[in-house]
Amino acid sequence: MFKRGGYGEKVKYRLGFWPRLKPKSSKIKRVWIQAVSVGEISSIQHLMQFFINDPSFEIVLSGTTSTGLSIAKKKYSNDVIAFGPFPLDWYPFSSFCWSRINPDILICVDSELWPEHMQQAKKRGVSCFIVNARLSDRSFSRLCILEMFKNLILPSNLHIFATSQKQRDRWVQVGIPLKRAENMGNLKIDIAPLNPLTETDKAKYKDELGFPESSVILVGISTWLGEEKFLLETLQMLRDRNIDARLLLIPRHAERRSEIIKEISSHSFSYQQRTRFDKNNCNAHVYLADTTGELNQLIQSADLAFLGKTLPPRHEGQNPIEPVSIGLPLVIGPRCTNFSEICDELVQKRAVSQGNSKLEIMNILIELAQSKKEREKMRKNGLQWRQEQQSPSRKTFAEIKQLSVQ
Numbered sequence: 001m002f003k004r005g006g007y008g009e010k011v012k013y014r015l016g017f018w019p020r021l022k023p024k025s026s027k028i029k030r031v032w033i034q035a036v037s038v039g040e041i042s043s044i045q046h047l048m049q050f051f052i053n054d055p056s057f058e059i060v061l062s063g064t065t066s067t068g069l070s071i072a073k074k075k076y077s078n079d080v081i082a083f084g085p086f087p088l089d090w091y092p093f094s095s096f097c098w099s100r101i102n103p104d105i106l107i108c109v110d111s112e113l114w115p116e117h118m119q120q121a122k123k124r125g126v127s128c129f130i131v132n133a134r135l136s137d138r139s140f141s142r143l144c145i146l147e148m149f150k151n152l153i154l155p156s157n158l159h160i161f162a163t164s165q166k167q168r169d170r171w172v173q174v175g176i177p178l179k180r181a182e183n184m185g186n187l188k189i190d191i192a193p194l195n196p197l198t199e200t201d202k203a204k205y206k207d208e209l210g211f212p213e214s215s216v217i218l219v220g221i222s223t224w225l226g227e228e229k230f231l232l233e234t235l236q237m238l239r240d241r242n243i244d245a246r247l248l249l250i251p252r253h254a255e256r257r258s259e260i261i262k263e264i265s266s267h268s269f270s271y272q273q274r275t276r277f278d279k280n281n282c283n284a285h286v287y288l289a290d291t292t293g294e295l296n297q298l299i300q301s302a303d304l305a306f307l308g309k310t311l312p313p314r315h316e317g318q319n320p321i322e323p324v325s326i327g328l329p330l331v332i333g334p335r336c337t338n339f340s341e342i343c344d345e346l347v348q349k350r351a352v353s354q355g356n357s358k359l360e361i362m363n364i365l366i367e368l369a370q371s372k373k374e375r376e377k378m379r380k381n382g383l384q385w386r387q388e389q390q391s392p393s394r395k396t397f398a399e400i401k402q403l404s405v406q
Contacts, residue, residue, distance in 0.1 A: 016096030032103035037068035046190040046393035185392035205301035210282040219302035329378035351382035
């Protein structure tokens with residue numbers, strides 16, 4: 001985190017010395033929202049709008065990584081009363097910042113547990129919420145072991161709004177009372193556009209990336225080490241079959257660009273970089289998206305996708321909601337432990353295809369690249385699933401607002 005996340009930025013904020021805010025109004029609730037990085041900032045965008053549009057709330061927004069802070073500042077600097085890096089979860093730094101921010105509500109995103117900050121909230125009678133709450137297998141096991149410390153880690157003022165029923169049950173198992181744990185659904189469901197792309201729109205996005213309209217675009221979403229090599233090998237197999245396939249690589253960490261370029265070059269593919277895009281070189285085999293925060297825009301050009309962090313030996317997985325919700329046929333590896341419930345559901349709905357080995361995953365990708373008919377079936381299944389979902393952001397906001405006036 002220190003190398004990649006820029007944790008040293010604005011040290012005084014990290015030590016709790018936030019600027020002193022204007023006095024609070026008795027008619028307005030001050031909400032402090034903490035979102036660690038890009039993924040968390042992205043997931044709360046609809047929830048943020050509900051708070052921004054409601055005059056009975058004012059917002060303080062904090063983040064942890066420099067990339068997350070940069071995107072949050074760009075999106076919300078005009079909509080919040082204060083913005084900056086999240087203070088260290090140690091006393092007295094927590095006490096300093098709580099005295100200055102003085103919130104009425106604390107909202108953390110995803111799987112964040114900040115024991116010292118939550119104790120500050122409890123001491124001051126401030127309700128805490130974890131929205132889009134989930135526990136990975138590892139975190140769940142650790143919390144079960146640390147049961148004797150649960151009053152410190154899970155204070156009595158903590159409310160859990162989980163991403164699924166299974167996740168809600170996990171939080172209850174580690175000590176959250178039933179009355180303070182609810183299944184709200186995954187906030188990222190609200191991020192996906194409600195209207196799927198037309199073929200004309202897709203052709204426009206392909207053109208912007210320098211891909212021919214007739215080519216089949218395979219995208220690697222949030223890829224990790226080893227997955228780029230696998231996708232390049234898949235691309236070679238497709239081209240050996242005389243399929244005009246192109247590869248869009250969106251690595252999880254853009255700073256890995258040098259090693260990825262080396263891997264691309266070892267396969268003798270021509271490539272483009274987003275940070276050095278040359279529209280005059282429009283026939284590249286590979287497009288490397290070495291930027292951050294553009295995933296939703298970039299995947300619009302693709303015809304099928306592989307979800308990163310699911311290729312053995314990795315198994316943690318990443319969130320499949322965004323690609324599926326725009327009708328993008330998605331392929332995953334044998335395990336997606338951090339998102340197992342939603343991946344299992346999407347596999348059952350046949351909006352996602354799952355391979356049990358590298359060879360099986362490659363064969364699925366090749367079959368989909370060859371069959372527009374099969375891609376269309378998966379596209380329709382994904383869009384139908386999306387239409388069946390309600391708005392978790394609206395439900396979450398309504399519940400927080402109701403609890404804040406009790």
